[in-house]
Amino acid sequence: MMNTKEKQKIQTEFKEKMDYDELLNCMRCGFCLPSCPTYIESGKDEAHSPRGRIAMMKAVVDGDIEPDEDVKRSLDLCLGCRACEPVCPSGVNYGHLLEQARDIIYQNSNQSLPIKAARNMAFEHLFPNQKRMIGFTSLVGFYQRSGLQNVTRKTGLLNLFPETLRTMEKVLPAIPKKSEMQNRPRYLPSLTEEKKKVAFFSGCLMDTVFMATNDATTKLLQYAGCEIIVPETQGCCGALHGHSGERERAKEMAKKNIKAFEDEQVDYIITNAGGCGAFLVDYDHLLKDEPNWAERALAFTKKIKDITSILIELNFHQLDLQLDEQIITYQDSCHLKNGQKTFMEPRQLLQSIKGVEYVEMKDASRCCGSAGIYNIVESEMSMQILEYKMEQTKKTNAKTIVTANPGCLLQMKLGIEKEGLSEEMEAVHIVDILLKAYENCNRLTTSN
Incomplete structure (x- = not known):
């Protein structure tokens, strides 16, 4: 519980730091309500809607209400999917307001020792340091390969963990060996x-847990006619920090990445994770108040492009692509669609594959409930949202669910497992299915 001193400090900083003009942009029209998963799943509770949360933020600034536990709870329950932004007639930048508010609250309120220790470990020591990330994920790989995983499952030790974590353990991909994660290519020539x-x-998780998908991404780029530079000094994008009330640390990570890329004479900086890409294109906003970084951040953001966008630009969808006959559907990455404004490109690529029938899922752009670590810290709401998503998925009769973000991928795999559909349905990242479709028709080899 917040004490009086904490509430006073939070209220003061709300007045000093919140973008009041942006708060006033909200006309309370309600166009955002049908697009908000937490508003829908909470039984249409205004406190869990975008306009309700903005009203609370403004009320705290105006001194009409205290920044109490109810305010914090409402902000914590938000997925940060930003589905409210495209439908807002006033163009309110809700995502920016949410990050500002969370940062103020988390930096000025005491947390329990276990939560404080977990946040410190993740935000200060693990994600900002790729060597530690490699070390941590290699332990998971050892657990998978050594037989410990089988022993843990047979002895029932996993039953000590919440259901969501138990299921997540089943759907994690095979983790590469530490030596493989440490020896990543820094230059790749075009193959055409x-x-x-x-x-x-x-990225961080993409180059460890999802390393195979990163390799598929660079291979697709090579086939599409790209020479590729992979700067060694880059690191985590900082999205998890920015969304979780750790903006100063996110700024440090942004500066590190800008430095890593700004001397490279390239046409674009390519991403393959919707969540990372959306945060990268927001670096100019994150650093807008820092004179030495604002222009550099803007130059950086102008080069960010999702893998699906560059593949369409380079006419990859006009090449021979083929898979076995099947129905496929697509689950939007919220941040790819709402943050990077990339919506049609993934669909164009999937619809160009011969042998498949593409079926659009109802509410494909509604959040799947992953939202970074939301499915762990807000498991109940996350599973409610996932249940609806799986209902719509099953109606497509798809064999393959395609998405464009690692969190969404794990969430959809989790949904498949929970529904008992693992024998008849799979979830894949879009670059993995595109590479398979291309190499089915084109037997090029690389000289990596």
């Missing part, structure tokens, strides 16, 4: 006529 020179943002 060179059309673009690009840099690749490899």
Whole structure:
């Protein structure tokens, strides 16, 4: 519980730091309500809607209410999916307001020792340091390969953990060996006529847990005619920090990435994770008040492009792509659609694959409930949202669910497992299915 001193400090900083003009932009029209998963799943509780949360933020600034536990709870329950932004007639930047408010609250309120220790470990020591990330994920890989996983499952030790974590353990991909994660390529030539020179943002989890998907991404870029630079000094994008009330640390990570890429003479900086890409294109906003970084951040953001966008630009969808006959559907990454404004490109690519029938899922752009670590810290709401998503998925009769973000991928895998559909349905990242479709028709080899 917040004490009086904490509430006073939070209220003061709300007045000093919140973008009041942005708060006033909200006309309370309610266009955002049908797009908000937490508003729908909470039984249409205004406190869990975008306009309700903005009203609370403004009320705290105006001194009409205290920043109490109810305010914090409402903000914590928000997925941060930003589905309210595209439908807002006033163009309210809700995501920016949410990050500002969470940062103020979390930086000025005491937390229990276990939560404080967990946040410190994740935000200060693990995600900002790729060597530690490699070390941590390699332990998970050892657990998978050594037989410990089988022993843990047979002895029932996993039953000590919440159901969501138990299911998540089942759907994690095979983790690469530590030596493989440490020896990543830094330059890759085009395998066809060179059309673009690009840099690749490899990320933290994407270059460890999802390393195979990163490799598929660079191979697709090579086939599409790209020369690729992968800067060694890049790191985590900082999205988890920015969304969780750790904006100062997020700024540090943004500066590190800008430095890593700004001397590379490339046409684009390519991303393959919707959540990372959306935060990267927001670096100009994150650093707008820092004179030495604002222009550099803007130059950086102008080069960010999702893998699906560059593939369409380079006419990859006009090449021979083929898979076995099947129905496929697509689950939007919220941040790819709402943050990077990339919506049609993934669909165009999937619809160009011969042998497949593409079926659009109802509410494909509604959040799946992953939202970073939301499915762990807000498991009940996350599973409610996932249940609806799986209902719509099953109606498509799809064999394959395609998405474009690692969190969404794990969430959909989790949904498949919970529904008992693992024998008849799979979830894949879009680059993995595109690479398979291309190599089915084109037997090129690389000289990596």
